[in-house]
Amino acid sequence: MGADRALLLYINGWAGQIGPLDWVLKAVANDYLVPVVLSLFLLWLWFARPGKEGTQLAVLAGAGALGLGNGLIKLMNLIYYRPRPFTELPVRLLLYRPHDSSFPSNGTAVAFMLATAIYLGNRKAGVVALAIASLYGFSRVYVGIHYPLDVLGGAAIGILTSYGVYRLLPRLEPLPSRLVRLGRSLYLA
């Protein structure tokens, strides 16, 4: 925990030093920008690769992971509450003050769920998406609303949930194939 705090203070110590860097990382850390961009990536994959069932199954896995992961995090928040860094340490806060549990980082988890699903559907787009998700996680520490461990926990939950749902799909047969067949019959998959 000591290293976690020290790393937060080091990263957050850069906040307010370089104006353009603050501006960029504040924009990235925003609640809306990265989740929307990554969701749009998934939407693009669905329509840009018609007939590729593997890609569309990865998109379905991403959607399933979002539901499952959000539920999992809500459950974790009921069991464990970690105060936000700005309530305990002299951090320079560049964003609004969230009051839910600091651990795990919900936003980072969602970003990694989406990025992992993109990676499973298309490696090249996935590498870009994972880089965006990592920058998002870093920016949440930089602006002072998460500890590094919160972000690492969120990333792990995001990756494992998406990958887990993707690997689980064959075991749920014939449901996923029926969904894709229904989409095919409606000319939407």
Next chain:
Amino acid sequence: MPLTFEYWLLTFLASLGVIQAAAVEGGLRGLWFFPNPLTGRVCAILLVLIAFSRFFLPMNRNVRGVEGFQQSYLFLAGALSALAVTLALSSWLRRGLGPGKEGERGLAALKDRTYFRALWEGRQKDGG
């Protein structure tokens, strides 16, 4: 306007642009708004730019407002609305397209026919 509506509008407009870009990339001519792919790409970029700039530029969006789970279903609503508008508008704008190759099913069938034509042809085939 409430933030939830603004967020829905962001996802609707951006999804409209992304579906156009993906349809051009995937060669789904039946979903294009324009016969020329270059015009389609420009339209897609403009829609995405308009969506993001009208949401982020007029005011500070570093505020608490739309919760994580709410964001997910608002995005779904925005994307589905954009899909519905794309299917209807492209079917009307590209109504001269088709008939396509026989026997094709799924999204790939929209490479050479519009959505409504594909539905109609599929129904005729199933019926007779």
